[in-house]
Amino acid sequence: MLEKVTTADIVDSMGRLHRHRCHVLDLVTPTPGRRLFGPAVTISYFPTCGAALDPAEYNFGALFLEAVGDDPEGKVLVLASNGHTDISLGGGTKLSRLHNHRLAGVLADGRIRDFDELAGYDFATYCAGEATRWGGDVVTPFQANVPVVLAGVGIRPGDYIHADSAGAVVIPAAEIRTVLEGAVAVTQEDAGYVEAIKGESPAGRPRDER
Numbered sequence: 001m002l003e004k005v006t007t008a009d010i011v012d013s014m015g016r017l018h019r020h021r022c023h024v025l026d027l028v029t030p031t032p033g034r035r036l037f038g039p040a041v042t043i044s045y046f047p048t049c050g051a052a053l054d055p056a057e058y059n060f061g062a063l064f065l066e067a068v069g070d071d072p073e074g075k076v077l078v079l080a081s082n083g084h085t086d087i088s089l090g091g092g093t094k095l096s097r098l099h100n101h102r103l104a105g106v107l108a109d110g111r112i113r114d115f116d117e118l119a120g121y122d123f124a125t126y127c128a129g130e131a132t133r134w135g136g137d138v139v140t141p142f143q144a145n146v147p148v149v150l151a152g153v154g155i156r157p158g159d160y161i162h163a164d165s166a167g168a169v170v171i172p173a174a175e176i177r178t179v180l181e182g183a184v185a186v187t188q189e190d191a192g193y194v195e196a197i198k199g200e201s202p203a204g205r206p207r208d209e210r
Contacts, residue, residue, distance in 0.1 A: 005180065005183040008166050009186045010169045010179060013181075017182070021153055024168040024169075026167070027168060029126050029165075030115035030125055031105075033165075035162070035164050036076060036124035036125075037076070037104060038103075038161060039157075039159070039173065040077075040161050041068055041069070041077055041078065042078045042147070042155065043142075044142050044143040045081050045084065046058075047084075060141050064077070064097050066145070074103070075104060076105055076107055077107070079107070080109060080149065081109050085109050085128050088110065088134060089112060092121075093114070103123055104123060105126070106125050108126070109127075111129045112131060113130065
């Protein structure tokens with residue numbers, strides 16, 4: 001079912017069920033053409049404070065393991081910058097954990113480093129852009145598997161994420177089959193419209209009219 005639909009089709013299907021915003025735009029990827037899909041696990045970042053946030057407890061490795069749990073394969077790691085969208089939330093070294101644990105990929109509203117390295121891994125990466133500078137002095141991984149907000153879109157652990165070249169869409173877990181079936185229906189409807197349009201003439205009459 002999934003190979004037949006795009007993010008835009010899913011957004012259309014979601015729009016038939018809900019009024020809330022469900023899509024995230026203007027994403028960049030080092031893995032073009034690679035689709036991201038799976039249930040979300042989350043890490044929420046917080047402004048760095050060495051006095052309040054002990055690095056021994058609040059670090060990417062510890063929060064990653066807490067987020068993915070005992071069955072990480074196929075999950076999507078969502079990184080929420082909480083307003084620091086121009087800051088690096090990770091890079092090739094930290095995110096190699098996704099490859100090792102066979103996650104589907106990562107969706108971030110901040111920047112990510114080491115695009116060339118990330119392109120060599122098996123997972124898909126979608127983020128706000130590439131970074132060159134480490135961001136640990138600005139933001140710190142703070143909470144795992146809590147509801148987060150990316151670009152005005154609420155994401156709860158377990159919600160499904162789909163991302164491609166058009167952007168990302170968030171699907172409630174309880175409605176995943178209904179939404180994907182609706183997206184397939186959208187593609188079929190669009191195909192019918194394309195065929196109907198082929199029969200149009202410049203004057204708006206069927207081509208066989210004289």
